[in-house]
Amino acid sequence: MDKQINILKNEPLSKYSFTRTGGPADFIAFPKSVDEVRSLVKQAKNDDLPITVLGNASNLIIKDGGINGLVIMLTDMNSISCDNHEIVADAGASYIDVTIEAQRNSLSGLEFAAGIPGSVGGAIYMNAGAYGGETDKIVKSVVVLTNDAQIKSLSNQELHFGYRHSLIQENDYIVLQATFELQSGDSNDIQLEMDHFNSLRASKQPLDLPSCGSxxxxxxxxxxxxxxxxxxxxxxxxxxxxxxxxxAGFIVNVDHANATDYLDVIHHVQAVVETNYNIHLETEVRIIGRDK
Known part of the structure; x- marks a missing residue:
């Protein structure tokens, strides 16, 4: 692995996940640029290492056995800039920080995301949404690294967005950057709407405990x-x-839970609901890693 990039071995992923669970990564790297991501991908492929990409690790459960190969964590790639009606944000930028930048520049359209704790890359990956808003409604384009280490720009239409879905889930693409197209608005009105959504979250969601979100x-x-x-x-x-x-849509860590505890609760909930209502609850949370 490249000695110029911050890489840790056998690092517990519980230090980075919102659930505070997850076993070790064989290797975890924290690139600061597109070139570093590309270098890591090429080297991992040369070394025949599987690659897993993480942002804020919010809507995620990492199994107790950890993750094989190389984990690329993009949180150090977090630049956000504004130009006219567009905001350009790196994949590792906090989605909440993007909403703050939009409000500062009197740009409307991102209010729904005011309290979504994930990264920009994660929001694109799963078409994150809340309170009637979804990411696909305001994404203009996304820059990705393809599985052959080429940089490519994808339009909104090319991303094949759906409910909690995007093309990124079906390809070995890594989101590098996203451009959001917004509308002019009144900064005070935008802030009021963001405050309203955050107040709703605080009143209804268990924000005081570690969780993987919805x-x-x-x-x-x-x-x-x-x-x-x-x-x-x-x-x-x-x-x-x-x-x-x-x-009821959240599972929280109340007493030093591990990932197996989370998965046991998920499977029990699915079984009971299916028995009661003949409805299979499909997980929104991404579950990755190896069994212990």
Whole structure:
């Protein structure tokens, strides 16, 4: 591995994940530029190492066995700039920081994301959304690194966005940068809407405890949280992981949970809801890594 880039061996990923769970990465690197990402990818491929890319590791469960090969964590690539009605943000930039930059420049369209804790790359990867807004509505283009280490720009249409889905999930592409196209607005009105959404989050979501965010996708014609609540599962606990008593769609770390605890709760919730309602809850959270 390149000695010029910050690379750690056997690093516990629980230090970086929002759930505070996850085993070690064989190698984890923190590139600061596109060239460093490209160099890491080429070297990993030469060494026949699998590659996993992470941003803020928010809507994610990393298994207790950790991750094989090289983990590329993009949090040091976090530049955000504004030009007229467009905001350009690196993949590792906080989505929340992008919303703050938009408000500072009196640009509207990103208010829904005011409290989404993920990175820009993660938001593109899963078409993150909340309160009626979705990332695909404001993305103009995305710069990616392809699986043959080429830099390519993809338009909104080429990204094939869907509900919690994008083309990135189907390819070995690495998101490097995104351009958001917004509209002029009043900075005070934008701030009021952001405050409103953050207030809703604080009142309904268990923000005081480690979690992986919303665990399940919304079933057609229903809501995961309601199905879980109506199944009497709030407060259900396995090990240190618990179905939140504040919001049934969240699983929180209440007592030094590990990833296996999280997965046990997920599988139990899925089984009970399927028995009660004949509905399979599909996970929204990304589950990666090796079993211990």
């Amino acid at each position: 665990v399940f996708k919304r079933p057609v014609g229903n809501f995961a949280g309601k199905l879980i609540h109506d199944s009497g599962l709030q407060g259900y606990q396995s090990g240190g992981a618990q179905v939140s008593t504040k919001h």
